Amino acid sequence: MTLPKINPIKTKGWRDLKNHFNEIKSHTISHFFANDSNRFKKFSIKFGDLLLDYSKNRINDKTLEIFEKLAEEIKLDDAIESYFKGGKINETERRAVLHTAVRNQSNDKLIHDGIDIIEKIKTERERIFKFSNEIITGNYLGFSGKKISTIVNIGIGGSDLGPKMVTEALEFYRNHLNIKFISNIDGDHIHSLLQVLDPETTLFIIVSKSFKTQETLTNGETIKKWFIEKTNKDAVSKHFVAVSNNLDKTKDFGISSDKIFPMNDWVGGRFSLWSSAGITIALAIGQDNFQELLNGAQEVDFHFKTAKFNDNIPKILAMIGIWYTNFWNAETEAIVPYTEYLRSLPSYLQQSVMESNGKNVNREGEKINYQTSPIIWGASGTNSQHAFFQHIHQGTKLIPIDFIGFKNSLFKNDEHQKKLLANLIGQVDALMKGKNEGEVEKELVSKKINEDEIKFLTPYKVFDGNKPSNTIIFDKVTPENIGRLIAIYEHKIFVQGIVWNIFSYDQWGVELGKELADEILKKDNQNSSFSLENYLFS
Numbered sequence: 001m002t003l004p005k006i007n008p009i010k011t012k013g014w015r016d017l018k019n020h021f022n023e024i025k026s027h028t029i030s031h032f033f034a035n036d037s038n039r040f041k042k043f044s045i046k047f048g049d050l051l052l053d054y055s056k057n058r059i060n061d062k063t064l065e066i067f068e069k070l071a072e073e074i075k076l077d078d079a080i081e082s083y084f085k086g087g088k089i090n091e092t093e094r095r096a097v098l099h100t101a102v103r104n105q106s107n108d109k110l111i112h113d114g115i116d117i118i119e120k121i122k123t124e125r126e127r128i129f130k131f132s133n134e135i136i137t138g139n140y141l142g143f144s145g146k147k148i149s150t151i152v153n154i155g156i157g158g159s160d161l162g163p164k165m166v167t168e169a170l171e172f173y174r175n176h177l178n179i180k181f182i183s184n185i186d187g188d189h190i191h192s193l194l195q196v197l198d199p200e201t202t203l204f205i206i207v208s209k210s211f212k213t214q215e216t217l218t219n220g221e222t223i224k225k226w227f228i229e230k231t232n233k234d235a236v237s238k239h240f241v242a243v244s245n246n247l248d249k250t251k252d253f254g255i256s257s258d259k260i261f262p263m264n265d266w267v268g269g270r271f272s273l274w275s276s277a278g279i280t281i282a283l284a285i286g287q288d289n290f291q292e293l294l295n296g297a298q299e300v301d302f303h304f305k306t307a308k309f310n311d312n313i314p315k316i317l318a319m320i321g322i323w324y325t326n327f328w329n330a331e332t333e334a335i336v337p338y339t340e341y342l343r344s345l346p347s348y349l350q351q352s353v354m355e356s357n358g359k360n361v362n363r364e365g366e367k368i369n370y371q372t373s374p375i376i377w378g379a380s381g382t383n384s385q386h387a388f389f390q391h392i393h394q395g396t397k398l399i400p401i402d403f404i405g406f407k408n409s410l411f412k413n414d415e416h417q418k419k420l421l422a423n424l425i426g427q428v429d430a431l432m433k434g435k436n437e438g439e440v441e442k443e444l445v446s447k448k449i450n451e452d453e454i455k456f457l458t459p460y461k462v463f464d465g466n467k468p469s470n471t472i473i474f475d476k477v478t479p480e481n482i483g484r485l486i487a488i489y490e491h492k493i494f495v496q497g498i499v500w501n502i503f504s505y506d507q508w509g510v511e512l513g514k515e516l517a518d519e520i521l522k523k524d525n526q527n528s529s530f531s532l533e534n535y536l537f538s
């Protein structure tokens with residue numbers, strides 16, 4: 001069950017897209033709307049209370065037909081089957097990619113290396129729930145008999161970004177526990193946090209799949225040292241928890257065996273928030289909400305496997321992304337959620353998308369000569385409107401955007417919600433329609449501006465429009481909807497990796513810098529002091 005190895009640019013679908021691009025490149029999205037009264041209906045997907053509007057893209061019926069043919073040629077459905085059934089599709093690490101299994105609530109067996117892993121997943125999930133319930137209810141007491149009130153998640157990359165993003169996103173559903181995240185090796189950050197922590201009421205969770213990551217281990221050791229200074233060595237067993245695939249190393253660190261929660265090598269770090277790596281999420285929002293998060297993601301898994309191409313949200317989003325990256329030369333994609341709860345979604349997606357698909361060698365070991373992952377960036381709306389939207393509207397680059405919105409506010413503040421959504425819709429519209437010279441002039445005339453001034457100002461006030469976007473609208477921010485949203489992007493990443501014929505689930509590109517930093521540190525240990533100048537200017 002390995003992945004097909006098909007060079008996309010040699011397919012008929014790719015050639016057809018190239019020709020099709022030349023046919024439609026001078027047409028605007030507004031033009032497509034003017035010629036097709038059914039466009040919104042055709043190019044939108046309803047999935048429960050979720051709506052994806054992808055009608056504001058530079059596509060028409062034919063584009064979709066070619067997308068579908070390309071997906072067939074590339075054997076996307078075979079690849080999806082291998083993905084869900086646990087084929088070792090992460091070939092360079094000889095691993096399966098089974099983050100979908102850890103959110104699977106069905107009783108169907110899933111055999112991996114001869115063992116049904118579903119039972120194992122359930123047992124691990126139960127352990128996480130039992131432990132978090134004990135902490136949340138206050139049954140669990142720290143070394144001095146006090147309840148735990150603060151959780152510190154120590155981890156980086158996938159062991160930080162997912163849990164942090166979801167914990168923020170679901171703040172409304174949070175309990176009394178105070179949640180902190182330490183990821184960077186920046187000592188100043190650690191020490192400023194330690195100043196306000198009470199060792200008697202704090203639980204430290206070290207999340208590291210490898211338990212070898214320099215940042216996480218250094219931070220863990222520094223915190224352990226501080227903790228022992230404030231308490232005593234025996235207290236460590238009550239206040240330190242580890243989530244890892246490297247059980248020996250967690251024991252060496254001094255974690256007591258009942259506080260070690262295993263991670264499996266078949267769940268990639270950047271897709272691990274559903275697994276025991278999401279323990280901080282379970283602590284923050286409790287078992288029922290965590291379960292809802294898993295349910296939402298599982299719904300999308302089912303949708304992705306079964307919905308036909310035109311109704312399949314991850315497939316459509318993935319193909320639209322490829323269309324802009326490979327045919328329209330877009331270099332980036334912006335993610336703009338219209339809720340502060342999702343302010344960390346862009347940085348979460350930066351890792352999951354770019355660490356997965358930022359690759360330049362294909363599945364046959366050859367250098368590739370076409371573009372792969374776009375650069376992902378973004379920020380919450382409306383803040384981003386006052387920061388980078390000038391560039392999106394009038395800059396020189398084509399920047400496709402995903403707008404993410406929620407119909408209802410959690411605190412039922414309809415007045416603000418109406419303004420928030422009006423801004424989202426206003427931006428989608430403005431980007432698509434733009435404003436031509438005639439419209440600008442008319443507007444200036446109506447403001448009684450003199451002729452010379454109108455002539456001078458007009459070019460600066462023109463908006464070219466025809467800027468593409470997708471809009472994803474949910475009813476409100478709920479654990480289930482956050483689960484759905486994340487799973488949509490996970491599968492989009494998968495589809496794009498399949499089409500680009502790359503291995504999405506390794507990350508060799510992060511190794512070299514780490515190795516060189518280690519060498520510098522080794523050399524430096526032989527000298528007595530660290531001289532930045534020696535390295536930077538030699």
Ligand code: F6P
Pocket residue numbers: 156157158159207208209210211212213216269270355507510
């Ligand atoms: O940045 C590389 C990476 O391996 C990521 O893929 C991973 O999420 C992160 O480091 C943390 O790794 P670990 O969980 O093993 O500490």
